[in-house]
Amino acid sequence: MVKSLCMHVKKVLVTGGAGFIGSHTIDLLLTSGYTVRVMDNLTPPVHVPNHWPDYLPADVEKQIGDARDRAAWEAALDGVDAVIHLAAYQDYLPDFSKFFHVNCVGTALMIEVIVEKKLRVQKIVVASSQASYGEGKYTCADHGAMYPGPRSESQLRAHDWEVKCPVCAGPVKMELTDETSWVNPANAYGMSKYAEEMLAINLGRRYGIPTVGMRYSIVQGTRQSFRNAYSGALRIFAMQTLAGQRPTVYEDGNQIRDFVSVGDVARANILALEDDRADYQALNVGSGAGIKVKDFAEVMIRAANRPDLQPLITQEYRFGDTRHIFSDVSKLRALGWQPTGDVELNCREYLAWATNQPNFRNYATEAREHMQKVGTVRK
Secondary structure, eight states, X not given: OOOSGGGGOOEEEEETTXXXXXXXXXXXXXXXXXXXXXXXXXXXXTSOTTOOOTTSOTTSEEEEOOTTOHHHHHHHHTTOSEEEEOOOOOOSSSOHHHHHIIIIIHHHHHHHHHHHTTOOXXXXXXXXXXXXXXXXXXXXXXXXXXXXXXXXXXXXXXTOOSOBOTXXXXXXXXXXBOTTSOOOOOSHHHHHHHHHHHHHHHHHHHTTXXXXXXXXXXXXXXXXXXXXXXXXXXXXXXHHHHTTOOOEEOTTSOOEEOEEEHHXXXXXXXXXXXXXXXTTOEEEESOSSXXXXXXXXXXXXXXXXXXXXXXXXXXXXXXXXXXXOOBOOHHHHTTTOOOOOOHHHHHHHHHHHHHTOTTOOOOHHHXXXXXXXXXXXXX
16 A cells, blocks of 8 residues: 555544444444544434443544534634545435535535635545436447437336347446446435535645545445435345334336445555545445346345345336446555455344334334425335
């Protein structure tokens, strides 16, 4: 591993550090000898209001603060050498402005404070998303490589699920999506995360603050909040299966997703922090493989030892979903990182963790009903 300025980094601010990606990243930071400060707003639906989770180590400095609050940034950034910025807003509701207020304005405000106060921050690692790509890369036998836009409402209403060539409307083949692929996000979350990544890297370059954008695939693992059941197949399927319900699968279940272990993501965050070869780049962080959603539901059923259940293929769809995508992680592999997570092991670990939580219950049904009510889930 090549280290540069970050050899002198001692204190790291982790925003959103009470969440599952943040807390696993903090565990590795502490093991590696860093001092850690956490800023988190501790608000629902992810958290119990103003309650720090028990899994957060006692020797972490904790600050309740919102990424949209300048005073919170001024306090959180004081005396830190680097920032791993994971605080974000994500759901499947039509509250579009909130995505940009939290994910974009919050990040711009962070850099504004660093620049105005001439703070000593030497590295910024920003959580971006695979959702930036939208449908990702495909090839048509007649028209070559292409990056199709979102599927139309009329196509989805007809339950015609597969992506078509935008030139000839013929079949296309999904390809691995690398960092040079055309960015074409299909929903507000993906739009906001790409905008956040772009402003962070470009402002970082302008002001000499090495910055890295981490385009996470679908991250899964323990500590993922079961209260926010609007997205995240791991927690939704786990809740449903533990409640004796069939896991709900949208469309026909053949859509392909890229599920990456939170442990692999945490290791990627530390690498990006410490390795100057990552500076001013966007890096895909995925499993390097894809799995059909209906097959993932089967894995969860097997992990829960519920052979009496089977996936419930609803033929509903979430408006704004991509059909298929999984990421090419060659660029991150070249820096010495390898994905090691196992899908079934992740399911088993999450089930064991969830059943030991005192307030665990099935939030998935009410979340789906709410998404149906506001028009996110359609048929």
